[in-house]
Amino acid sequence: MSDLVDALLIGVKSGLGFQAIFFALLAIGINVHFGYTGLLNFGQIAFAMLGGFGIAISVSQWGLPFWVGVLVGIAAAVVLALLLGLPTLRLRADYLAIVTIATAEGLRLLFRSVSATPVTNGTRGLSAFNQSFIALAPWDTQTRYRILGTSWSGGELWVALVGWVIVALACLLVWALMRSPWGRVLKAIREDEDAVRALGKNVYNYKMQALVLGAVFGALGGMVYAVGTGSAIPDQYQNANTFLAYAALILGGAARVLGPVVGSIILLFILQFADTFLRALISNGVIPDALLSSTDVAQIRFVLVGIGLMLLLVFRPQGIFGDRREVMLDAR
Amino acid sequence: MPADPTTGATAASSAGHQAPPARLAQKALADLPWEVGVAKPDPAMVVDKVTRTFGGLTAVSVDHLEIQRGGITGLIGPNGAGKTTLFNLLTGFDQPNTGTWTFDGTSLGRMSPHQVARLGVVRTFQLTKALSRLTVLQNMLLGAQGQSGESFLKALVPGTWRAQEKANTEKAMDLLRRFKLDAKKDDFAGILSGGQRKLLEMARALMSDPKVVMLDEPMAGVNPALTQSLLGHVKDLREEGMTVVFVEHDMDVVRDISDWVVVMAAGKVIAEGPPESISQNKAVVDAYLGAHHDAPLTNEEEDRVLAEAEAAIAREEGVAPGGTTDPSSSGTISSEKDKP
Structure with a gap:
């Protein structure tokens, strides 16, 4: 029983920690792209990597202040979004998907390559760039704090607090935009571009704006992750994260302001809870070693998430917050 | 959709609140010779030597065509005649290989669809494009032009667009009432019937206060009762001074409402004239039925x-x-x- 409670608490901590914030921000960006505008961005992690490395390179390599690094990261993501959007947004949706997925892989390989070592430090990555940010914490970052049975270091707590404030602001921004006529145009583009063109809207411009906005959210997510782990390593930014963020978005409900946030919390909770609880059961002998060894747990938890998603799509295809009528509509 | 007997009503009401329909365009066009490329007294759109080829196929090759302002011009022709391609060219959705075409003297060459639409030339589509997961009212509001709330930064300050949005909503509701869709305003457009979508698309186009309305098969797949009401709406557009160009296959409809009919076949304009002239035109009959349709071969x-x-x-x-x-x-x- 205490195993279960422990696993629950560790799951809750994970669902509120910086990794959940990372996925929430990725998913908020994807929500703007895919949920509202219908842009298939399969390389959201590339923007996150530019965000994380924007800080890491600026601070560790160039010796710039932390906040300049933040600006560098955002600027890099905006530039990448423009570069990806210029050739592809005039074409059908699938071209953006192809280009973004290739870019995400390509950039990661470039950042870990030997030739990039002088800047990114290759596969070992960069570290020691977040002290000036951690030092801003209004409490002692060395001691550990117990909150509702979970144990946090002061630094973790500070990153999580700032991270959730960023998530809240991002949600507020998305909410304000999507109830405005601007958001209405985006949703209309998702439904049918040509109809929107025929009504005198510059579809290309709107798609570009949406792509850049979502990319900035992605970059912020990457920054939270880099600051949370205290390091920026290219292989942390595997493109699988993009698809986990998609899973979080669909779990929470696409085209809903809070969908990606709640989806990320639940996704991270399930992953961590399944991991801890299964390990506890194996070490107790409740699950015999022959059936499942603790080395399998890391994979099994993703299988559980996969099954959960399948059940969700069967019984609640609109996600937690979605509108069932909307999903059941035969789009076009 | 209940069969609504609006035709009589709309026609009567439009006649009621205005002077009896003048049909100025019809009068202006009455004395013109019935020949291809004839100059109109007051052309809104002029097409000159426009060609469009897809590989080896010449889809459209129009030498000269003028469309009278304030009239209803019917565009007919057998399947594959190039009517929709011509529509796409005129509205910027496709670019021709050669040729020039103007609206009110402004050349529309190399303009993108949204720029053409902003000039006041709006179109509807053969396959209706209702924006399914937007409500009927949102569909309508999208049609309004010059909305300040559609710019990213102003969208964040509701004060800059609230008033405009309110005015647009009122206008949209007026139009919806006219098209008998007001009860559906909060429903997703995706649940409307095919005919209602046609109505919605037309109403949405009207939100932009267009000068030219181009309707691509507005009556296709619509039940006869609704066809009558749609016809009434198209006639209303003319009464309001708009220029209407429409593609249609139903000859009864064409005869009923057009002031002028343009017949296309194999990409070319083969005849034009008032509706009554068309059914006697030999080129038209040949295009539809084949050259030897009426005489068995000896x-x-x-x-x-x-x-x-x-x-x-x-x-x-x-x-x-x-x-x-x-x-x-x-x-x-x-x-x-x-x-x-």
Whole structure:
């Protein structure tokens, strides 16, 4: 029983920690792209990597202040979004998907390559760039704090607090935009571009704006992750994260302001809870070693998430917050 | 959709609140000769030497065409005649290979669809494009032009667009009432019936206060009762001074509402004139029914046609041996031989 409670608490901590914030921000960006505008961005992690490395390179390599690094990261993501959007947004949706997925892989390989070592430090990555940010914490970052049975270091707590404030602001921004006529145009583009063109809207411009906005959210997510782990390593930014963020978005409900946030919390909770609880059961002998060894747990938890998603799509295809009528509509 | 007897009502009401429909365009066009490319007294759109080819196929090749302002111009023709392609060219959705075309003297060449729409030329689509997961009212509001809330930064300050949005909503509700869709305003457009979507698309186009409305098969797949009400709405557009161009297959509809009919076949304009002239036009009848539709072939004629065909085949074959021997192809074969 205490195993279960422990696993629950560790799951809750994970669902509120910086990794959940990372996925929430990725998913908020994807929500703007895919949920509202219908842009298939399969390389959201590339923007996150530019965000994380924007800080890491600026601070560790160039010796710039932390906040300049933040600006560098955002600027890099905006530039990448423009570069990806210029050739592809005039074409059908699938071209953006192809280009973004290739870019995400390509950039990661470039950042870990030997030739990039002088800047990114290759596969070992960069570290020691977040002290000036951690030092801003209004409490002692060395001691550990117990909150509702979970144990946090002061630094973790500070990153999580700032991270959730960023998530809240991002949600507020998305909410304000999507109830405005601007958001209405985006949703209309998702439904049918040509109809929107025929009504005198510059579809290309709107798609570009949406792509850049979502990319900035992605970059912020990457920054939270880099600051949370205290390091920026290219292989942390595997493109699988993009698809986990998609899973979080669909779990929470696409085209809903809070969908990606709640989806990320639940996704991270399930992953961590399944991991801890299964390990506890194996070490107790409740699950015999022959059936499942603790080395399998890391994979099994993703299988559980996969099954959960399948059940969700069967019984609640609109996600937690979605509108069932909307999903059941035969789009076009 | 209940069968609504609005035709009489709308026609009557439009006649009621205005002077009896003047049909100025019809009068202005009455004395024109019935020939292709004839100059109109007051053209809104002028098309000159526009061609569009897809590979080897010439989809549209229009020498000269003028569309009278304030009138209803019907565009008819058999399937594949290039009517929709011409629509796409006129509204910027497709770019022609050659030619110029203007609206109110402004050249529309190389303009993108949204720029054309902002000039006041709006279109609807053959396959209705209702924005399914937007409500009917949101569909309508999207049609309004010059909304400040549609710019990213102003969208964040509701104060800058609230008033405009309110005015647009009122206008949208007026239009929805006119099109009998007001009860559906909060429903997703995706649940409307096919005919209601056609109505919604037309109403949405009207939100932009267009000068020219281009309707691509507005009556296709719509039940007869709704067709009557749609017809009434199209006539109303004319009463409000808009220029209407529409593609339609139903000749009764065309005869009923058009002031002028343009007939296309195989990419070309083959006839134009008032609706009553069209059914007697030999080129039109030939295009629809084939050149020899009304006379069974006599034996002599059959023999003559056969002989002509045989002569043509013989000529072809006479040319063929020399014609098909392509020097490059023999070269390819020899080079392939050399390879291994």
